[in-house]
Amino acid sequence: MEKKIKAFILHSPGDMRLEEIAMPQLSPDDALVKVKSVGVCGSDVHYYRNGRIGSFIVKDPLILGHECSGEVVSVGPDVKNVKPGDRVVMEPGIPCRKCWYCKNGRYNMCPDIVFMATPPHHGSMVEYMAWPADFLFKMPDSMSFQEGALVEPFAVGLFSTRRSGLYPSASVAILGAGPIGLSALEAVKAMGAGQVISIDVIPNRLELARQMGATHVINAKEKNAGQAVKELTNGEGAHFVFETAGSDMTIQQTVEIVRDGGTVVLLGLPPQLEIKMPIVESVIREVNFVTSFRYCNIFEEAITLMAHGKVNLKPLLTHEFAFKDTLEAFDVSEHQKDSAVKVMINI
Numbered sequence: 001m002e003k004k005i006k007a008f009i010l011h012s013p014g015d016m017r018l019e020e021i022a023m024p025q026l027s028p029d030d031a032l033v034k035v036k037s038v039g040v041c042g043s044d045v046h047y048y049r050n051g052r053i054g055s056f057i058v059k060d061p062l063i064l065g066h067e068c069s070g071e072v073v074s075v076g077p078d079v080k081n082v083k084p085g086d087r088v089v090m091e092p093g094i095p096c097r098k099c100w101y102c103k104n105g106r107y108n109m110c111p112d113i114v115f116m117a118t119p120p121h122h123g124s125m126v127e128y129m130a131w132p133a134d135f136l137f138k139m140p141d142s143m144s145f146q147e148g149a150l151v152e153p154f155a156v157g158l159f160s161t162r163r164s165g166l167y168p169s170a171s172v173a174i175l176g177a178g179p180i181g182l183s184a185l186e187a188v189k190a191m192g193a194g195q196v197i198s199i200d201v202i203p204n205r206l207e208l209a210r211q212m213g214a215t216h217v218i219n220a221k222e223k224n225a226g227q228a229v230k231e232l233t234n235g236e237g238a239h240f241v242f243e244t245a246g247s248d249m250t251i252q253q254t255v256e257i258v259r260d261g262g263t264v265v266l267l268g269l270p271p272q273l274e275i276k277m278p279i280v281e282s283v284i285r286e287v288n289f290v291t292s293f294r295y296c297n298i299f300e301e302a303i304t305l306m307a308h309g310k311v312n313l314k315p316l317l318t319h320e321f322a323f324k325d326t327l328e329a330f331d332v333s334e335h336q337k338d339s340a341v342k343v344m345i346n347i
């Protein structure tokens with residue numbers, strides 16, 4: 001009889017159920033991974049609640065989850081880099097490997113990327129996954145599966161610092177102190193930033209930013225963020241501004257916060273398709289705009305920084321749930337209950 005495994009399957013907005021599916025089949029280049037920990041991402045919550053993000057619409061039943069780690073249980077005949085028993089982080093996007101973007105080392109732009117939990121591709125809230133072995137990264141023994149599942153959100157922050165051209169001693173302001181903002185915070189510190197100013201409106205998140213090494217925190221509900229950053233930077237503004245909150249207001253604020261000739265890095269995805277920006281002012285002040293989407297060729301670097309204590313993502317981990325309690329995990333994540341930041345599901 002065919003072996004069955006358990007998965008949480010989203011059928012329509014708000015309707016997600018624990019069901020049985022077939023054990024995945026391995027291709028020669030795949031490893032079979034027993035999934036151990038999966039972080040709940042804002043995108044998972046969006047699909048769960050609204051059934052769509054922009055043009056990505058959940059039409060067929062979908063397994064969510066893309067921040068994950070696990071243990072290799074078997075490998076296809078062509079796999080050489082991992083073996084059964086290895087503890088691994090899974091990189092959730094598999095590009096086509098053939099297009100211009102893939103060949104130019106920018107595979108995050110690949111139009112044919114198969115990305116976990118982005119319709120129509122299933123994610124990792126499931127007991128076992130077959131996954132191309134070259135997108136699995138061995139974790140050191142010192143790293144827990146929960147930390148392993150934090151590599152993906154950290155990779156988003158770390159990749160944005162690579163895109164930014166950040167240099168040691170530069171002052172940095174980060175809009176948003178959610179999982180990505182705090183990941184960017186750890187990344188810019190590891191890259192040698194001087195002042196690191198975290199801006200948010202939620203006090204407990206600002207407290208977390210302070211714990212994680214922000215030199216200054218600003219509650220944008222209490223102070224004008226632009227003015228406050230200028231006061232902290234000799235009236236000039238920050239050399240680099242990272243926007244991770246993804247709201248029209250914070251995106252517009254980047255220009256107020258950055259110094260003349262400085263760099264704005266946009267990673268947050270706002271719900272609106274278009275946002276009004278002061279372009280003439282930005283040209284006259286030579287503001288550089290850099291965008292950053294997901295990541296590319298960076299998981300090994302992210303794991304190295306975590307393994308050697310150059311960054312510490314553990315404070316992000318606020319809640320853990322057993323697999324059977326996945327719906328509760330989504331509820332806590334969606335409503336940020338009990339000051340939740342990153343909610344982890346252990347499978």
Ligand SMILES: [Zn+2]
Pocket residue numbers: 041042043066067152153
């Ligand atoms: Zn995510």
Ligand SMILES: [Zn+2]
Pocket residue numbers: 095096097098099100101102107110111112113
């Ligand atoms: Zn491609």
